Amino acid sequence: MFRKMFNKILIANRGEIAVRVLGACHEMGIAAVAVYSDVDRASLHVRKADEAYPIGAAAAAESYLNIEKILDVAARSGADAIHPGYGFLSENAKFAQACADAGVKFIGPSAAAMDAMGSKTRARQAMERAGVPFVPGTSRGLESFEQAEQVAARIGYPVMLKAAAGGGGKGMRLVHAPAALKSALEGARSEAERSFGDGEVYIEKAMVNPRHIEMQVLADEHGNIVYLGERECSLQRRHQKVVEESPSPIVDADMRRRMGEVAVRVARAAGYTNAGTVEFLVDQQKNFYFLEMNTRLQVEHPVTELVTGLDLVQLQIRIAAGERLAFAQDEVQIRGHAIECRIYAEDPDNDYFPSPGKITLLLEPSGPGVRRDSGMYEGWTVPMDYDPLLAKLIGYGADRNQAIGRLMRALNEYFVGGIKTNISLFLRILSDPDFRAAKLDTGFLDRLLEKKRAEPPTDSKATEVAAIAAGLFAALGAPAAAAGERSPDSGASQPSAASNWKIAAHKEAMR
Numbered sequence: 001m002f003r004k005m006f007n008k009i010l011i012a013n014r015g016e017i018a019v020r021v022l023g024a025c026h027e028m029g030i031a032a033v034a035v036y037s038d039v040d041r042a043s044l045h046v047r048k049a050d051e052a053y054p055i056g057a058a059a060a061a062e063s064y065l066n067i068e069k070i071l072d073v074a075a076r077s078g079a080d081a082i083h084p085g086y087g088f089l090s091e092n093a094k095f096a097q098a099c100a101d102a103g104v105k106f107i108g109p110s111a112a113a114m115d116a117m118g119s120k121t122r123a124r125q126a127m128e129r130a131g132v133p134f135v136p137g138t139s140r141g142l143e144s145f146e147q148a149e150q151v152a153a154r155i156g157y158p159v160m161l162k163a164a165a166g167g168g169g170k171g172m173r174l175v176h177a178p179a180a181l182k183s184a185l186e187g188a189r190s191e192a193e194r195s196f197g198d199g200e201v202y203i204e205k206a207m208v209n210p211r212h213i214e215m216q217v218l219a220d221e222h223g224n225i226v227y228l229g230e231r232e233c234s235l236q237r238r239h240q241k242v243v244e245e246s247p248s249p250i251v252d253a254d255m256r257r258r259m260g261e262v263a264v265r266v267a268r269a270a271g272y273t274n275a276g277t278v279e280f281l282v283d284q285q286k287n288f289y290f291l292e293m294n295t296r297l298q299v300e301h302p303v304t305e306l307v308t309g310l311d312l313v314q315l316q317i318r319i320a321a322g323e324r325l326a327f328a329q330d331e332v333q334i335r336g337h338a339i340e341c342r343i344y345a346e347d348p349d350n351d352y353f354p355s356p357g358k359i360t361l362l363l364e365p366s367g368p369g370v371r372r373d374s375g376m377y378e379g380w381t382v383p384m385d386y387d388p389l390l391a392k393l394i395g396y397g398a399d400r401n402q403a404i405g406r407l408m409r410a411l412n413e414y415f416v417g418g419i420k421t422n423i424s425l426f427l428r429i430l431s432d433p434d435f436r437a438a439k440l441d442t443g444f445l446d447r448l449l450e451k452k453r454a455e456p457p458t459d460s461k462a463t464e465v466a467a468i469a470a471g472l473f474a475a476l477g478a479p480a481a482a483a484g485e486r487s488p489d490s491g492a493s494q495p496s497a498a499s500n501w502k503i504a505a506h507k508e509a510m511r
Ligand code: MV4
Pocket: 135, 160, 167, 168, 169, 204, 205, 206, 207, 208, 210, 211, 212, 233, 234, 236, 239, 281, 291, 442
């Protein structure tokens, strides 16, 4: 099992996460190899890497999702390991297997563990065996409408229909009454078939405005597994996280221990290794239920790093190199509070419609309790082919109030000229009385944005024209591409899927 530390790591990703992983490699004295698509030639990750290789056209299927091309670069560059980042190939079991077959270490779990968690029904079966609490429902695909009717009547309405291959809300239907069940089942099935090539749908009792809290785990290849505390991820919009924090304001030491022990049990049952995240839904009474396991490093990992003092990427690399975890559970301490904002190239005055373009001026915050993980620089043109995440800004403090104060100070200092960003949204969220009181649930952000939408629009005609133009632009010229973690499943398993930007532009124009 003992392996020597890697000499060279290929990073099969782009943007801020590629930059983050590059930095960890350099801190460990490991050379870092970048790959890039045609539109990423001048990207920050390419500039910071020790070597960089072109892998094809902007469309992710031609580049960042192309297993053959990436393994070819690994061979040519002599890389002995690959870090997949998040999105793209990070949760693709075939890729993990192809790396193993090529003799290149995949920095992540085994293909088998990834596969076991990829199907939500199979994951539920495994959790059932492991005695992990999960939302009542079926752990196998529904065989008929009659069966759906019977199960729904037994568990009680509202119910949620979900695609077994799903994630990110695709193929999901909320059903309030028996009369709506039939068409919802048909809709969920065809959407699952269309999105994942797999029409398997199962049923769960629906929780109303739950919290979304996830637990970070770390497992070495010698059977040692620890949990590193939770992240509160309830602030989402259209299944995209917007703000995350650690610790969760509603989780106390006892609940953290119980949730953490369940998460470790989940990881053990899956034969899991490396960094992973166990997602839970939490109800008003603070009961928590297993939802799914994410088999990758997550976008929001910095908040966990700040409150634990650990470097998750370095630990991922050490684990993949065969090292044992150097600390035990009772040595993990949660200290202080961290909050992350995802800075996107989006226009707040146009329903958060993507806003690519050239960054003409960039003033970036730093200072006490501020961490910035960024993939942008002044003079760089944000391509429209990928997820528009530009940077993550994280505030850290001794407590939640100090973290909020530092984050707001830093947000006010942040200036990104030439393109629109969602920075102003975070100032609204962080000053909202409910946010301050930590009254968070998965409906929070929609309620906040609803308040704004009630006001009359400023210039609806210009907005409409811009939307139509963007839609036309997307339809005529933009190459299709898959996105980053925004839609991990479509990104990973749907090489031909159109980019989120293109879809958004199209929807906007057709409204
Ligand atoms: C649920 C739920 C309520 N009840 N399951 C959304 C994404 C997918 N991974 C699971 N999701 C949900 N599953 C049951 N049984 C509510 C959601 C949900 C949600 C979950 C987390 C964060 C934001 C959300 C927004 C809408 C719905």
